[in-house]
Amino acid sequence: xKPETRSATFLQVDQDVEAVSSFYEGVEILSIRDALEKYEWxxxxxxxxxxxxxxxxxxxxxxEDVNGYFIRTxxxxxxxFPVEACLYLKSPRKQKVHNLIIAEENSExxxxxxxxSHPGVGSGMHLGISEFYVKKNAKLTFTMIHSWEHNIEVxxxxxxxxxxxGVFISNYVLMNPVKLVQMYPTAYLDGENxxxxxxxxxxxxxxxxxxxxSRVVLRGKKSSAEILSRTISKGGVIYAKxxxxxxxxxxxxxxxxxxxMLSDEGVIHAIPELEAKYPNVDLSHEAAIGxxxxxxxxxxxxxxxxxxxxxxxxxxxxxxxEIKGLPEYLKREIDxxxxxxxxxxx
Amino acid sequence: xxxxxxxNLGVKVDGKKILEHVNLYVQKGQTYxxxxxxxxxxxxxxxxxxxxxxxxxxxxxxxxxxxxxxSLPTDERVKMGMGMSFQTPPKVSGVKLIDVLxxxxxxxxxxxxxxxxxxxxLNMKEFLYRSVNVGFSGGEIKRSELLQLMLMNPDFxxxxxPDSGVDLENVAVIxxxxxxxxxxDKKEEERRRSGLIITHQGHILDxxxxxxxxxxxxxxxxxxxxxxxxxxxxxxxxxEGCLRKCLREFRNLENLNNQNKNLNQx
Numbered sequence: 254x255k256p257e258t259r260s261a262t263f264l265q266v267d268q269d270v271e272a273v274s275s276f277y278e279g280v281e282i283l284s285i286r287d288a289l290e291k292y293e294w295x296x297x298x299x300x301x302x303x304x305x306x307x308x309x310x311x312x313x314x315x316x317e318d319v320n321g322y323f324i325r326t327x328x329x330x331x332x333x334f335p336v337e338a339c340l341y342l343k344s345p346r347k348q349k350v351h352n353l354i355i356a357e358e359n360s361e362x363x364x365x366x367x368x369x370s371h372p373g374v375g376s377g378m379h380l381g382i383s384e385f386y387v388k389k390n391a392k393l394t395f396t397m398i399h400s401w402e403h404n405i406e407v408x409x410x411x412x413x414x415x416x417x418x419g420v421f422i423s424n425y426v427l428m429n430p431v432k433l434v435q436m437y438p439t440a441y442l443d444g445e446n447x448x449x450x451x452x453x454x455x456x457x458x459x460x461x462x463x464x465x466x467s468r469v470v471l472r473g474k475k476s477s478a479e480i481l482s483r484t485i486s487k488g489g490v491i492y493a494k495x496x497x498x499x500x501x502x503x504x505x506x507x508x509x510x511x512x513x514m515l516s517d518e519g520v521i522h523a524i525p526e527l528e529a530k531y532p533n534v535d536l537s538h539e540a541a542i543g544x545x546x547x548x549x550x551x552x553x554x555x556x557x558x559x560x561x562x563x564x565x566x567x568x569x570x571x572x573x574x575e576i577k578g579l580p581e582y583l584k585r586e587i588d589x590x591x592x593x594x595x596x597x598x599x
Numbered sequence: 600x601x602x603x604x605x606x607n608l609g610v611k612v613d614g615k616k617i618l619e620h621v622n623l624y625v626q627k628g629q630t631y632x633x634x635x636x637x638x639x640x641x642x643x644x645x646x647x648x649x650x651x652x653x654x655x656x657x658x659x660x661x662x663x664x665x666x667x668x669x670s671l672p673t674d675e676r677v678k679m680g681m682g683m684s685f686q687t688p689p690k691v692s693g694v695k696l697i698d699v700l701x702x703x704x705x706x707x708x709x710x711x712x713x714x715x716x717x718x719x720x721l722n723m724k725e726f727l728y729r730s731v732n733v734g735f736s737g738g739e740i741k742r743s744e745l746l747q748l749m750l751m752n753p754d755f756x757x758x759x760x761p762d763s764g765v766d767l768e769n770v771a772v773i774x775x776x777x778x779x780x781x782x783x784d785k786k787e788e789e790r791r792r793s794g795l796i797i798t799h800q801g802h803i804l805d806x807x808x809x810x811x812x813x814x815x816x817x818x819x820x821x822x823x824x825x826x827x828x829x830x831x832x833x834x835x836x837x838x839e840g841c842l843r844k845c846l847r848e849f850r851n852l853e854n855l856n857n858q859n860k861n862l863n864q865x
Contacts, residue, residue, distance in 0.1 A: 554672065
């Protein structure tokens, strides 16, 4: 990717950081090891959103040779171009990553994170901790595009803490086969009027197991959440989970899971959960799973599309979620990922 | 000059007979208005002609431009020059109207810039980048359907209630578009396009003149005649009254009954 369309880049191969550079003075990017050395206060953010002993995988990442990125915008800085962070799994062992992202007050930051494995890598595991801190009036958009292989197991652990009027937007795209993805990223909206939006587009091909949810805990007054997922199974198993907790007055949230089954093999299991702890909490969800509607295929055929073209158009349309607040270049990245998977769905 | 020849057509949906012994002959340049009470099989006939797989032909056949198309898939029929506007088309979320129109234009031999011109004409420009039929009002659906049809530029045009739920202002717009589509603005001998229009109340006939009217009743063609006479009879005497008059004058069912009696006697 051209550096002129990025504000900063980061590349980590296995445990080694190979490249770190910022092209924009408002963005600081370091390896997490360097950041811990440079600033004493980084320690305060380390393991704050996520507990060290949350599960056996977080414990495994709590080791000396952990690496990862530290990305921070300075206060009042709006970064137009995204930061690109790439985590590359090359050798057949466990990659342990701990990332820290801080959007300081009044700042705006976009991150595209591509996580991928070396073609033909025997087997491997990616364990990644990501802690996001969105300060007052800041907006952080994090788009993760996963592209693994049949024998890779992936267990990210992510959490965000959002302050007053802060906005956290998380987009997740998984199109390639994978042995297992297991994650339940959580946003804690501590601030008043804070907002979180999670969108995911997940395709599970044969032998893939994807257990992916999004959780938002509404702790600040008038905070709100939106969780949106589109899942497609062509032989793979998907658990599409979502959980919104209304833990403060005047909060609201909406959860939408839609699934499309493309073969007799595979499973889509949608599990939406809503939890209200105050009377004036407004939570809703809709979930629907089905196959491609025959009347839609026929309708498009009556406009000259062949059966295959009609099917492809409908699948593409299904994945074309109107992701709110998504900049145009990020939309193009997602479109590219969709283009690549299209041929696998027939 | 054959356009469409329907021979003794029988159709089932989910094992239930909904059309039987339907015969119809449409020449180039002719437009038929199709009448009939609710559930008489009007939409089913159009759906069968365009090849909706839900409608299974168990008897007879459909000849289009001299070719038997009874078992041809819908997209092949469309490529041969059939086109249809639906009464209640499905919503296809995520598929933009503009993308569907590009396919239509390809069929009709139009260029991409023509799409915008036609869209302008039908007041549909602001809908081009929306998911097709999602959140469209009744009138918007009719205009969108007609826009698609115009770009497909078909030789044989089927319209399923193009006028229902359309306000007066837009009925004129739609009427004009249909006239153009069916070359009703040309001299009779110059017309090459044919049409089959389902109309419940006949509003569209104020704008589009049809050559023949046809009543479908309980899955059969009950009578054929002057569309304006038929419309008048329907509005005066209802379908039942119209059919009684129709059948007495044309004596077709009586003849059929007599034939059947003769056959039974033999």
